[in-house]
Amino acid sequence: MSWLLLVFAGLLEVVWAIGLKFTNGFTKPVPSIITLVAMAASFYFLSVALRTLPLSVAYSVWVGIGMLGSIIVGFVYFKEPLSSLKLLSLLLIVIGIIGLKLSSQG
Numbered sequence: 001m002s003w004l005l006l007v008f009a010g011l012l013e014v015v016w017a018i019g020l021k022f023t024n025g026f027t028k029p030v031p032s033i034i035t036l037v038a039m040a041a042s043f044y045f046l047s048v049a050l051r052t053l054p055l056s057v058a059y060s061v062w063v064g065i066g067m068l069g070s071i072i073v074g075f076v077y078f079k080e081p082l083s084s085l086k087l088l089s090l091l092l093i094v095i096g097i098i099g100l101k102l103s104s105q106g
Contacts, residue, residue: 003062006053007065010062014065015034046058057104061097068090094102
């Protein structure tokens with residue numbers, strides 16, 4: 001259950017990271033509220049997952065999910081360039097997240 005909460009927290013991190021782009025420095029009310037709610041929920045679910053998961057693993061996976069999601073959304077939605085180096089880096093992040101997950105079992 002902790003891993004499911006952690007993944008959900010990571011997905012919410014993607015929501016608030018993208019939301020920041022639309023807040024215009026928190027001058028636009030609706031995107032600002034969505035961003036702040038997603039931020040609070042993301043931190044909440046991360047904190048619940050931390051009850052049973054090691055900090056080093058949970059925080060790294062949370063950040064990794066947020067980073068992966070932000071890069072993917074940036075590429076697909078904002079038409080940001082995706083170079084070979086970015087693709088390789090994404091692959092390494094995914095490998096790292098899998099490794100952290102596997103290392104915390106046992």
